Amino acid sequence: MGDLDIGWAVPTEFPETGWTRESIDQHLAEARGEITAWEDPEQIRLGFAMAAPHPEAVRVLGDWSAVNTNNVGVHTRFGEGKAGTRRLEKEALAVLADLYHGGALDGHLTSGASEATLAALRIARNLLRTDGHRIRVLTSDLCHASVAKAAEILDIDLVRLPAGPTWALTREQVHRAADEAIAAGDTGIIVVAAAGYYNSGFADPVEEIAADLRDLALQRPEQVGCFLHVDAAHGGFVFPFTAPDLPFDFRSPGVHSMAVDPHKAGLMPYACGALLVRKGLLEHVTRIDPHTRIPDETVLGSRPGATAAALWATLHTLGRTGYTALTTRCLERRDQLTAAVQAADPSALLVPALHAPVVSAAFSHPGGRLPPELCERYRLVPLTLPDPCGDGRTRLFYHFYASGSLTETQITAFADHLADAIAQARAIASDGPGSSRSITSEVVADTRTHTDCFRHFVVHPEGRRDPQISGYSFHTFTHRRTTGEQIQDTRWGPARAGGDLWVYAPDLKNPFANELMGVRTEHYFLEVLDLHQQQLSLVGAIHATMLLPGSLRVLLNFEPDGTFRSAEYKALGEQGADELQIFPDAITAKIGKYAAGFLRPHSDDYSFSIDTSSEISVARTETAAAPVVLTARHNADVLLPRRRHLRREQFRRFPNRFFDTELAIEAGQTWKGTAYLAELLAPTDIGTILAARSATAGLCTVDGRISDSGLHLALTPLSEPRTEAIELSAPFDLGRHLHDALPRLDVRDPLQLGIEQVVEFAEQVHEVFTRDGLPSGLVIAGAAQ
The missing domain is CATH 3.40.640.10 (Type I PLP-dependent aspartate aminotransferase-like (Major domain))
Structure with a gap:
């Protein structure tokens, strides 16, 4: 998925030699293909004042860019702006001065x-x-x-x-x-x-x-x-x-x-x-x-002086008659948009601007909100405004801008899409609350509280669930309430460790066809993803959350073929967690990891964010080589106050992956000895002192060592009064041991699975993890497990 591929803001290698013209053109052509054409009838920027530039402006801008003049300074005073693009800027501004009296x-x-x-x-x-x-x-x-x-x-x-x-x-x-x-x-x-x-x-x-x-x-x-x-x-x-x-x-x-x-x-x-x-x-x-x-x-x-040349040329190409004809046509298009809105919703409140190509509309169905798919397609942004009737109420308005690029074909397409969207919104509203089983049943609500999987209450919109089709994305989730798809749950029987065992899915008659099927007890949650979600997931096809006493939680992840992928041991703080992620051949410490999902503004579309202060990864190779730092990337200074990488509204709009500091270390499996973190970091730009903002220790220094037995980190708080260091420690053999000991369930063809298989697998996973998943060498947040 493209939005994941380009979502990681990390450096890429500066080209050693120039690319060939063919390679450059191919890359540029791909990028250009990602941009909606102005004449595209399916993707119109109705919510924004944007228009295709005049051909003469494009021509002159291209021609004069090669001249590359610098128009630094102001050129409108007497005696200034006497030649070249500075004169053209002065002349263009003088024309505007007359236009604006x-x-x-x-x-x-x-x-x-x-x-x-x-x-x-x-x-x-x-x-x-x-x-x-x-x-x-x-x-x-x-x-x-x-x-x-x-x-x-x-x-x-x-x-x-x-x-x-x-x-x-x-x-x-x-x-x-x-x-x-x-x-x-x-x-x-x-x-x-x-x-x-x-x-x-x-x-x-x-x-x-x-x-x-x-x-x-x-x-x-x-x-x-x-x-x-x-x-x-x-x-x-x-x-x-x-x-x-x-x-x-x-x-x-x-x-x-x-x-x-x-x-x-x-x-x-x-x-x-x-x-x-x-x-x-x-x-x-x-x-x-x-x-x-x-x-x-x-x-x-x-x-740039080229801009002045292009503006001068555009003003003198169109003149007053040209701009008058253009704006007159825009007002006509505005009236056509108004008619399209009125045809889709005769009871809508329409507020056209008297002299501008804009019409605002408040729709009459309950809530007045348009479906997110329509808003995305036409770049529509709702705004709560006072009712022009002056009764003190506010209503949700959408504004539609008729630019000079808008065509009658595009308006016709929009009219059809809007009519369908209004009908859909009315149908959902007419269903009313309680038309299907609530997803906030006691079982599902408790699942949402404890599990690290979100798919039981959000779902990809219908028609956008296949990764191979256009529009499938990491963050195009919508509430099941919006689609009318609910979660069903039923008590399956007693759990082996005590208490009830429940199973849940959108449809228990076809449990593996829509996003997930889950098992829950008092001790764990386990969820199997459907085929589409397996392709979306970054961390496997099966997730199991093990609930432990105190603030420690463990998330087990399995590959589609059923093999163990990783175990995430989380020490939960007030915001976020400090984690040890255990892989068969690696350990990753994530300090101050904060994950969140938010509704995008004025829609049911979700966006997800992960903000981590420090990530320290140690991978083991089949050699006897001593530990060496492969990557030491310092992205942000944690000693300076900063908000979360994105504000809440930005979280809602864009996926976010951010790390203050990233360390990637490699060590041989047969290497014997001890390597101290400060010594490994000394030759890097980070230096010997690594600071982080821990979810459990606050602002702290991170010190520690890598030995042939495992990774050992100490988080020492810097805030007064200082407390004892918090330890994050794990043996290297834990991941391989879990890989060999945990049961396997092949879910590459989930439609061939039965609920009984998943329940038996879930129970075995809990039994094995309870016995083998908390060795004495594992320490997280100061408590030996």
């Missing part, structure tokens, strides 16, 4: 509106601080993420004003927020207004807000300073052609800066944005490089 403006091209907003707020911060103001940024809760990012980078306070039924700021709301800021001592007021919100297409009343801020500054000129920035990334290349009288731009004297995104409706390739500012403001961020003597007011410094 700005008169003489300064500015520069950026990588996008995000950088332009950062640059604008940097100017505003510096000029307001010059007058001694403490600063507060006011914006809508619906603002683009770049506003919060800029405030964080610049270390200025940000207040997000709640969205009301108009989905836009109101002059009263801004006036009240400004008064509250001034009363609190924040007399430097920066307002970020939007001319076209990304998720609705709506525009703030820029002219009204600008006038009020200007009045406020005029009334208290020595006490209050105001700055208004307009984020026109979405509407900057729409409103001038669909609503030329809409005063969102520099025709209002109180507008000081504006960010626009030519790489959206302007039909430029990524990355092309622009910052436009009033004269006299750039000087607040001017810096003179002491080495080159080049003045630079930008954030990035070096900038």
Whole structure:
């Protein structure tokens, strides 16, 4: 599966020699084949403001890239921008200044509106601080993420004003927020207004807000300073052609800066944005490089001149008539999308943007949520917004963007898919709760609490369970509740070790055909995966969790042919575990391993994450060679505070594999002696001291040794008050012993299995492990087992 193959963020070997043109073209062709074509009727980016670039922009960008000019600095001042791509940038910005009624403006091209907003707020911060103001940024809760990012980078306070039924700021709301800021001592007021919100297409009343801020500054000129920035990334290349009288731009004297995104409706390739500012403001961020003597007011410094050439060519190729025709066609497509939504759900609440190619819809079935497959196909992102009816309620809205690349064929395909999705959502809702057996029966709920397998409560969606078909992925799981597939369980009889023995599966009449079949007792859980899940699993085809006294838990993994693969001895902490993973010819210590699964946002799709502080693997070879370090990879400094590698929302979106430190050591099976970890690490970049964040010991140092008998590690806490070291120790012969002693069950053809076979195998596994799985040489988390 491709998403697993590329999911490991590790270094790869730098090419020793150049690849052949044939090899390069083949690799690039494979990558290009993974990208959805703009004209593809099955995969349309309806939820995002993206469009195919204009052919002229592509041609000029390619031609001028070979020239490789650097447009560092700002070229809009008198006497600057006299030649080449710097002149083309100046001319392109001058054309935009006229489009936005700005008169003489300064500015520069950026990588996008995000950088332009950062640059604008940097100017505003510096000029307001010059007058001694403490600063507060006011914006809508619906603002683009770049506003919060800029405030964080610049270390200025940000207040997000709640969205009301108009989905836009109101002059009263801004006036009240400004008064509250001034009363609190924040007399430097920066307002970020939007001319076209990304998720609705709506525009703030820029002219009204600008006038009020200007009045406020005029009334208290020595006490209050105001700055208004307009984020026109979405509407900057729409409103001038669909609503030329809409005063969102520099025709209002109180507008000081504006960010626009030519790489959206302007039909430029990524990355092309622009910052436009009033004269006299750039000087607040001017810096003179002491080495080159080049003045630079930008954030990035070096900038590609080819982008300026391509933008100039695109603006002058299309002109006002070209852009007007383009945006008119986009509004027509928006209306066709509106009709498609209305046909699929006549009771849906539709909210089209007045002058933008966006329509938002709240669907009428219970919950109003669209199936995750449809959202993935069309890149749809739901958002909870106030009901425009103004009754104080909120509803779930999806927005649909009609870009210049959208075709009638694509709209027709979307209409069919949406109608099917709405019908599916209504069918699921009509079933209601209790239509089939709950998966949270006492037996299954207890299984979820103790086992390390998740397949009893999530399942791959119908039609995406075969690894050979498109769409099968490591994280495309969905709740069984969503599919209507439930877990059945039945008491099979008494367990040999005492208590009841239960079996469970999605369908006990056909127990090995859908994800898993399981056995559970008071002492263990064992699960056999179906054929598809065996191909997905990274750790085998049979999993057995052995429950032991205290916080220790053991997970046994078996290959599809029934042979023992590994045993994971887990010392459970508050978050995660310290593990010893025992293989027939290797031992791996995982310190501070944290595994989690999360629903992806606004869907029933799952993503999984593994975050480990330190992984130390010792593999044995059929030689007498002394231990040697094969890999010593230092990825993160555990002495610095860090959050989990990904935030919760990122966990929900992307699979994650992350290690602070990775060590791979090799030692001969017949080697005799002792090798100390510090000595092995001394020649590496890690040095003699290895630190980790243990699930049971907290921040600690990891020391220890490798002997001919096994791996011995000591985790010494660094936090005060310090406690005794925690030991992780295992003999090398344990894995081979388990491999030889544990029973085998061939599950390569699970449909040929019987429940009786699995129950007998499970009982034997528990008996053998209870007798042989906890030798005296095994120590984990300070307790000898």
